[in-house]
Every structure is written in structure tokens, then in C-alpha cells.
Amino acid sequence: MLHRRWLVSLAVFASLAVNAQTPPKRFAQPTTIRELIAASKPEDWRLLDPAHTLYLELATGRVVIELAPAFAPRHVANIEKLAHAHWYDGLAITRLQDNFVAQWGDPLNSKPEIGEKHLPAEFVRSAAGLPFTRLKDVDTYAPQVGFAGGLPAARNSADGEAWPVHCYGTLGVGRDNDPATAIGTELYVVIGHSPRQLDRNIAVVGRVVMGMEHLSSLPRGTGELGFYEQPEQREPIQAIRLASDVPLAERKNYDVMRTDTATFEQLIELRRNRKDEWYKTSVGRIDVCNVPLPIREHVEHGEKAVSRLPR
């Protein structure tokens, strides 16, 4: 009985299981993402660029963030300037609103004012020249959704605009009612159901690619909007560094799956139509925020590496 009950436990979402009994090998027709990754080629992946990668260091570990200069170049440049100057070090996560965001900043105004004082809104950009892997399925909030440069994104052919969409792990720039107040000194990460109403209303500057659990499992703030009521409840930020500023021995290099390849389109289809025994009703659809974006430790010349599969 013990065995059977454990089996029930482990198989509850068997579709998400990594089949530990089957060693990775190349499959002609992958039926799972694990198989798809095993069959992928080096050109299906890209190395995270250390010059546009942030390490947010917390007591529990490192949060790895990929910045998105293609969408918000001036905001990203200012954030990189602040990180390079160690401006964020010693600040704290001040807000943890359940099913919404983790947010950090400088509530005591303890840091010197460096970098930009105001920035123009970078909420949308021109869709022209932006590679876009479009999803087939309708979306509640946008005419077209898909992936652009590894980021979940949306597009409107009527006005030619494109913008990143808010999914779990999205990094955005806090602001006051005046958009010019968003400069990167206050940042937030989505930790709940996608708050898509924020799309086109705020600058999205990247997404967390590793270590979300260090943010999502923090205690929730009990003040208004999820702010911590006592300063000592805030989670200290040991440092935020550009990966390119970190000594090689302290870096970890990651490959993320490209979103502009036939392999990625195959991944989308595998998630739209799951082929395992657990599913009784064919889904045949997918929401842009439910498409997994695989990441793995960087593979040098065919070396094996363990991949991490988002759910």
C-alpha cells in the first residue's frame, strides 16, 4: 500500500514528470519536452549574455534575471549603470503582495542619486524588425501573443506596436502616476497569476530565469499593498550585480532555449497537445504565460547537462 500511495502522489501530475527511468536519447518524434531537449541541437540555444544579466543575491540564494534591452533600452541601460555602481547593494525587498509582486527599492532614500532622474516611457516599441514567434491561440488581452527574443510578448498589427506581457517572473519598473518617474530604482517581479492589466502601462525590463523561489516564498507583507509594516521584516538585498562584473569563478553560465526556432515551435505544440496518459481531455490551446522557457547550465561542445524545466 505504501508503494501504491506514493505512486499516486508522484503521478498526480505525471505529465510534468521527468521520466527518471528513461535515459535521455534522441527521438525521431519527441513526445515530451524532456525528449525534445535531448534531441535539440546547439543552435536551438543561446547563451545568456553576461552584460545583460543581473544576479540578485539574497540570503537564501541567487536570482538570475535576463534584461530586455530590445524593449526598454534606456531603462535597461540605467539599471545596468546602477548595478555596475553597486547602487542596489544593502537595499531590501520592501513589498511582497500575495498573488502579485515582490518589489524592492530604497525606502530610506539612503543611496546617492546617480544615473537618470527621469526617463521617457518605454512601454511599447515598434513591431518592425522584431522577430516574433506567434501563438495560434486567442488571447484575452492582445490581438497577437507570442515570443520575442526569449520574452513573452504581444503585438498589434493595427498600430504596429509590440510590448512584453506580464507573466510569472516578469521584471518591471515601479513608477508613480507620472511615467517619467520610472527610472529603475524601484523594481518588481510578478509572483502570481499574470497581471496583464499592467501591459503597456509600465516598463518591462526583463524576466527571472532562475531562482524565482527565493522571491516567491518570502513572507507576505501585511501592510497596504503588501508592504512590510516593520523595517526588520524586509528581506535584505546583499547585492545586485551585472554578471559581467562578477569574477568568472562566481558566475554560472546558462543556455536558454531560443524562441525563434522550429524546435521551440515544436515545444509549443507539445504543450498545446499533451501526449501522455494522464490527460483525459485534449487541451489543444495554450496561454502565453503557460509556455515553458527551458534553461540549462551552459553546455560546451556536446557535454551533457541537467536541464531545468519550468512546469
Place this chain on the structure above:
Amino acid sequence: MLHRRWLVSLAVFASLAVNAQTPPKRFAQPTTIRELIAASKPEDWRLLDPAHTLYLELATGRVVIELAPAFAPRHVANIEKLAHAHWYDGLAITRLQDNFVAQWGDPLNSKPEIGEKHLPAEFVRSAAGLPFTRLKDVDTYAPQVGFAGGLPAARNSADGEAWPVHCYGTLGVGRDNDPATAIGTELYVVIGHSPRQLDRNIAVVGRVVMGMEHLSSLPRGTGELGFYEQPEQREPIQAIRLASDVPLAERKNYDVMRTDTATFEQLIELRRNRKDEWYKTSVGRIDVCNVPLPIREHVEHGEKAVSRLPR
């Protein structure tokens, strides 16, 4: 400068703010949910039924769950039988998969087998006779979405079926590949972006109405599928009780906003089209999992009570 910076912090999502400066009063045309609640009438609310409410007691506090007998009557009845027999007491949360689920059960098979051994799948029901407040906006996964009996739900007029949809806080019944293995001894709560691919594939039996933070902020499991690798990492379940089995002095009564009223339709419109200064781009759409479902401590005859607004 301190003041300004704090203002930036507090106003980042000003739309979600509860305006502490304005005492609640009745507004002819509410422009915020806070105003809508202040202007609501007693008949806009319903008391949570203690006979279909579970209290999940953890070391950090109580999680309040409303069961959904209208959708999965036999599963709900079995869960109520197990709770009434104190069957869940002393078990543990065994799985915490980031951006997916918190799950509990009896991994050591320590409990007697009581209640049902097998149950027929209750994944969908007939839409006939089910009050349904329909959203205007398209949904990726279902022909129609809305609210039925306080639960986010979907409907298909082609086959006359209705089913609950998986949103943040949804309670479902874990199962093996065979649907009959879902009896209620393994339960899960959604703690991330809505995993809508589970809709119509599993029995949904309710939703968390209070205390989500006690589940969502637990440490993530590091084993396969987010299971805790060491038994001592599991979060003990002190008790799961039917509210009606709990002495009156230890109960708290809640009102939840009805979803079949003009007031609730007004709430949906307020969230589809936010009227505050923070939003620069009109949204004009809403996802079924982004509609807040207000709850407050039970109000006796016009007595004032502080309401809790989901984000």
C-alpha cells in the same frame, strides 16, 4: 526626498490602493472596488456555509477553503467525511512546486482507509440549472468563462457542459492516471499562474478564500515535481476541520460577494476599465482569473467591517 520616494513606493500600483484618506461612504457611481463595497447592499453578499467550509490549520495560521458541491458533489462529500473524521490531522504538505501547486496527502499511508475507495470522475457537469455570470472577453481555453456559485468557471454551449477553471487558490483532487483514483486523500491548491490545462482533467472541489499566504510562502520542494526530499521539510497539517465541527468561539464567519448580482457585474466592469490616474492605457478586458472575489468578516445588520480585497 524621503517623502517623495516613499510616495513612489506606495503609488507603484496606486490602482490597487485602498484610499485610507477617504472614509467609506455611499457613492452614486463607484469608481473603485472599495467604493463599490461601501455602496453594496446586504443582498450582494452571502455567508460562507460552515457545512461546506474547511479550515486547514498550519503553524503559521488558518487557510479557509470554500468547497464546491455544485461541481463535484461526491468528491466534496468524501472530503467532508474525511475532515469530519479528523482523517487529515497530522498529515503534511508534501509538495511545493513553484508557480504550480501546494499539495498534501498521506505519503506514509499512516491513516485508516475510510470513505470512498473509488469515485467516478466529476470533471464537468451539465450547464443546465447553473447560474452563470458570463464575462464579455474571449478566453484562450474555453468558449465561455465567468462565475458560477462564486467559483471561476467555464461553459460550452455546444455540448452543454460546465466546469470550474483553475485559478490561483483553486483546490483540486490529485489523482493517478486512472480518474477513479481521485478520492480526496491527496489535495492540491494552485499557487501560481493559472494552469488551465488541468481544466476538465481533474476534479475541482473548491477554492481558498482566506489565508493563501500560508501556502504560497512555504519553501519550495527541491525534489522531482516539487516534492520535499526530506520528510522533515514537509509542513505539518495540524488539522483540517469542517467549520461546522469547530466550536463557535473558534470560528470566524465571512461574507463573500455573490457573483450573480448587478453589483458583481459592476465590479467586473470596474476592473475591465480602471478609472484611476495610474493607468495610461485603457485595458478594457479581463481574464477570469484576474477578477477579484471580495470577502469580508461577516456583517450583522449593517455593522461595519474591514473588507479584504484580493489584488
